Amino acid sequence: MHHLHRHRSRRHFLRACAATAAIAHPVIGMAQGLAAQTTIHYGGSAWLGHYPAYLALKSGALPAASIDLRWQSFGTSSARMSAVLSGGIDIACTGIVSALALMARGSRHFAIIAVPEDFGRVEGLFVRSDVSAIAHLRGKKIGVTFASSAHLLVLDLLAGAGLGPAEVAVLNVPAPELPAAMAAGQIDAAAAWTPQFHRIRALPGVKLLADDTAFSLFKSHKVTPGPDVLVVRQAFADKNPLAVRGFLKGYFSAIAMLRDRPQEAARQLLALTGLSLADQVEAILGAQWYGSEQQRNLLKVPGTYVDGLQGLADMLVAHKQIDKAPVVGQWIDASHLA
Secondary structure, three states, X not given: OOOOEEOOOOOHHHHHHHOOOOOOEEEEEOOOOOOOOEEEXXXXXXXXXXXXXXXXXXXXXXXXXXXXXXXXXXXXHHHXXXXXXXXXXXXXXXXXXXXHHHHHOOOOOXXXXXXXXXXXXXXXXXXXXXXXXXXXXXXXXXXEOOOOHHHHHHHHHHHHOOOOOOOOEEEEOOHHHHHHHHHOOOOOEEEEEOXXXXXXXXXXXXXXXXXXXXXXHHHHHOOOOXXXXXXXXXXXXXXXXXXXXXXXXXXXXXXHHHHHOHHHHHHHHHXXXXXXXXXXHHXXXXXXXXXXXXXXXXXXXXXXXXXXXXXXXXXXXXXXXXXOOOOHHHHEOOOOOO
C-alpha cells in the first residue's frame, strides 16, 4: 500500500478542487450529424450519481429533445469541476464539497440545478467487531480518503464524541486501497462509500459503526456529508435554456426508472459500471432517488435542504477545510425545472 499520510487540514479542499490532474476522454456520443442539435458535454464516471445521465443518454430521450450528449469521464469531482470552469464541460454531477470549495473562492461560473439522490446508506465508518462506540477509537488509526464526504463524516463523528485531532490518527488512504488496508490491519477503522463500502463490509471481523444517517446535518436537515448535485455551466445555460430544460426532462425520466424499475435500469447500466447484475441492483436500491416532483422543495431558498447545504459549508470552515462559507443559496437555480 502507498504511504499513509497524517491529516493535513487548512487548504486541502481548495487545492484538490483547483487540481486538473485527471484527463477526460470522450466515450459516448449520440445523434451525431443530425440538424438543429444542441451539443451538451457531460462530465461523468461510473459512480451512481451519474446513473440518471447515462440512462437518459441510452434511452433516446435526449436525441428526441434535439440534444447530442457527449459523455466525458473523470476520476474526481475536483477535476470534473475544473473542466466546468474551463468550459470543457456544460453539465455535470459532482460531490457538493468540490462545488462549495469553488464557491468559497467566489466562482460564479456554475449553478446547482438538481439533486439526483441521497447515497447515505452506502457510505459509512467500519470498525473492528469489538468496537461499539466512536469514543473507543481513541488512539486508533482511521483510514479515509481526504477531501471526500467520508472524510467529513469522520471529522463530524469524532467531534460529536469529543475526540480531538491529537487523540485519533486520521490517515489519508486512496479509496481503492481501503479494503486491503483494513484487511491487513494497517488501519483500525475505515470510512468509505460504495463500492468500497460493500467490500469492507464483507471482511471478517468488521462491522458498520455509523453510516451517513449518523451525520449531524442529516439528523437536522437530511443532508449527508457530501451529497451529489447536478450543476450547469452558467454561460451555457444562459445561451441554451431550452437545451438545459430538455436535458432535465430526460434526466428525471431516468430517475423515475431507477426508482420504480431498478431491474430494468440495472441491465442498462452494466456497460458503464462493469458490475454484476445483482450488485448493480443493490447499488441502485442503496440510494434514495429524487424525482422531478421533489426538486422545487429541495432547491427552495430558503428551505430545509439548502439550509443544510449552508450548514455543510459552515462545517467545512469549522474544520478548517475552506477559509470562508459562501452563501450557498446564491448558486441555486430552479428556473430550469418544468
